[in-house]
Amino acid sequence: MQSKQSMHGSWANRWIFILAATGSAVGLGNIWKFPYITGENGGGAFVLVYLVCILLVGIPIMMGEILVGRRARQSPINAVRETAVEAGRDPRWGLIGWLGVLAGYIIFSFYSVVAGWVLHYIAGMGTGQFVDIGSDLAGKKFESLLASPDQMLIWHTVFVLMVVVVVAGGVNKGLERATKIMMPALFLLLLVLLGYSLNSGSFAEGWSFLFSFNPDALTWDAVLVALGHSFFTLSLGMGAIMAYGSYMGKKDSIGATVLTIGVLDTVVALVAGLAIFPIVFANQLDPGAGPGLMFITLPVAFGQMPGGQVFGFLFFLLVGVAAWTSAISLLEPATAWVVERFGFKRLHAAALLGFIIWLMGIASLLSFNHWADIKIFSMGIFDFLDFITANIMLPLSGLLIAVYAGWVLTQKMTRDELALGSSGAYSAWQFTIRFIAPVGVAVIFVVNLYDKLA
Numbered sequence: 051m052q053s054k055q056s057m058h059g060s061w062a063n064r065w066i067f068i069l070a071a072t073g074s075a076v077g078l079g080n081i082w083k084f085p086y087i088t089g090e091n092g093g094g095a096f097v098l099v100y101l102v103c104i105l106l107v108g109i110p111i112m113m114g115e116i117l118v119g120r121r122a123r124q125s126p127i128n129a130v131r132e133t134a135v136e137a138g139r140d141p142r143w144g145l146i147g148w149l150g151v152l153a154g155y156i157i158f159s160f161y162s163v164v165a166g167w168v169l170h171y172i173a174g175m176g177t178g179q180f181v182d183i184g185s186d187l188a189g190k191k192f193e194s195l196l197a198s199p200d201q202m203l204i205w206h207t208v209f210v211l212m213v214v215v216v217v218a219g220g221v222n223k224g225l226e227r228a229t230k231i232m233m234p235a236l237f238l239l240l241l242v243l244l245g246y247s248l249n250s251g252s253f254a255e256g257w258s259f260l261f262s263f264n265p266d267a268l269t270w271d272a273v274l275v276a277l278g279h280s281f282f283t284l285s286l287g288m289g290a291i292m293a294y295g296s297y298m299g300k301k302d303s304i305g306a307t308v309l310t311i312g313v314l315d316t317v318v319a320l321v322a323g324l325a326i327f328p329i330v331f332a333n334q335l336d337p338g339a340g341p342g343l344m345f346i347t348l349p350v351a352f353g354q355m356p357g358g359q360v361f362g363f364l365f366f367l368l369v370g371v372a373a374w375t376s377a378i379s380l381l382e383p384a385t386a387w388v389v390e391r392f393g394f395k396r397l398h399a400a401a402l403l404g405f406i407i408w409l410m411g412i413a414s415l416l417s418f419n420h421w422a423d424i425k426i427f428s429m430g431i432f433d434f435l436d437f438i439t440a441n442i443m444l445p446l447s448g449l450l451i452a453v454y455a456g457w458v459l460t461q462k463m464t465r466d467e468l469a470l471g472s473s474g475a476y477s478a479w480q481f482t483i484r485f486i487a488p489v490g491v492a493v494i495f496v497v498n499l500y501d502k503l504a
C-alpha cells in the first residue's frame with residue numbers, strides 16, 4: 051500500500067501541491083464572503099473567533115483529510131472506505147465521502163452563480179460601465195443583474211465550462227498547469243490592490259475594524275458562522291483537499307504543508323479585508339452591507355477613485371481567478387470517482403458532472419428572480435443552499451472526519467502518514483483531532499440549536 055500512486059497522476063513537487071491546495075482554499079470565501087460576514091458580525095471579535103477555529107479545528111482536520119487521501123491514493127469516497135478497511139473497520143465509513151461529495155455539489159451550484167456575477171463585473175469594469183456611479187445606480191445595476199436570469203445564465207454557463215475544461219485536462223495537464231499560471235497571477239494582483247488600498251486614505255480605520263476586539267458584537271450565531279466559514283474557506287469537509295492529497299508525494303510533510311496552506315489562506319482573507327474596508331470607510335459606505343458589499347459598495351468606491359477603473363478591473367479579475375481555482379477543486383473529487391468507479395474517460399466524467407452542476411445552478415440563479423417567492427425555512431433557494439452547506443453540512447462532515455481520523459483509523463496509520471517525528475507534534479495533533487475539534491464543533495452546534503428553539 052505504501053508506495054502506490056494514484057491512477058489520476060501526482061503533483062510534480064511539494065510546492066505545486068501547496069499552490070494547488072492554496073488555489074482551492076483561496077476563493078470567493080476569502081474575498082467576497084469573509085469581508086461581508088466580518089462586516090455583518092461587527093469586525094474584531096468575529097475575526098478572532100475565526101482565527102481560533104482555523105487553528106484548532108481547521109488545521110488538524112485538514113491534516114486528517116490529506117492523510118486519508120494520500121494513504122489510499124483514490125477519490126474521497128473510495129479513500130475513506132479503503133482506509134476503513136485497512137484499519138479493520140466498517141467500510142460504511144465511506145459514507146463520509148458521500149456527504150462531502152454531496153456538499154461539494156451543492157456548493158458548486160451556487161458558487162458558480164456568484165462567480166458568474168464576478169465575470170459580469172470583470173466585463174463591466176473593463177468596459178468602463180462603473181465610472182462615477184453613485185450608490186443608487188450601483189445598487190440598481192446589481193439588482194438588474196439579479197433580476198435577469200438570462201444574464202446570469204450566460205455567465206454561470208461560461209464559468210462551469212471554464213472549470214470543466216481544466217478538470218477534463220487531468221491532474222498534470224489540467225490542474226497543475228492552471229495552478230502554475232493562475233496562482234502567481236493571484237498573488238501579484240493581491241499585492242497591487244493592497245498597495246492601492248494602503249494609499250486610499252482610511253487604512254487605519256479598516257485595520258481597527260478588523261482587529262479591535264469588541265465582544266459585544268459577538269453572538270452564538272456569529273460563532274457558528276465563524277466556525278462554518280473556517281471549513282468553507284479551507285475547502286474542508288467535501289473531499290476537495292482529500293482528493294488533492296491523494297496526488298501528493300509520499301515523502302512530503304503533511305504538517306508543514308498544511309500550515310503553509312492555512313497561513314496563506316488566512317493571509318489572503320485578511321489582506322482582502324484590509325483592501326476592502328479602507329475603501330469602504332474612505333467613501334462613507336456601510337461595512338455591514340452583506341453579500342452586496344463586493345458588488346455594490348466596491349464599484350461605487352472604485353468609480354470615484356483616481357485609477358479606480360483599472361483597479362476595479364484588476365480586483366474583479368483577481369476574484370475571478372480565485373473562484374476558478376477553487377471551483378476546479380470542487381469538481382475534481384466527483385470526477386475522479388466517476389473515472390474510478392465506471393471507467394469513464396476523464397473528459398466524459400467532467401462534462402457529465404459539470405452538466406448536472408450547471409442544471410442545479412439554475413435553481414440558485416432563478417431564486418433571485420422568477421423563483422424568489424420559493425422559501426425554505428424562510429430563506430430563498432440560494433441562501434438556503436449556502437446556509438445548509440456552510441453552517442450544517444461542512445461542520446458535520448468536518449466533525450465526522452475528525453472522529454474518523456482521530457478514533458477510527460489506527461494510530462499506526464496516522465503516525466505513519468503524518469511522520470511528525472518523535473516530537474510532541476503527533477500527540478498535539480491527536481489531542482486536537484480527538485477532543486478539541488469534535489467537542490468544539492458539537493458544542494457550537496448544540497448551543498445554536500438551543501438558541502434557536504429557546
Ligand code: PHE
Pocket residue numbers: 074075076077078079080157282283284285286288290376377379380
Ligand atoms: N475554499 C473556497 C473559498 O474560500 C471554497 C471552496 C470550498 C472550494 C470547498 C473548494 C471546496 O472560496
Ligand code: NA
Pocket residue numbers: 074075076077079080282283284285315
Ligand atoms: Na478560502
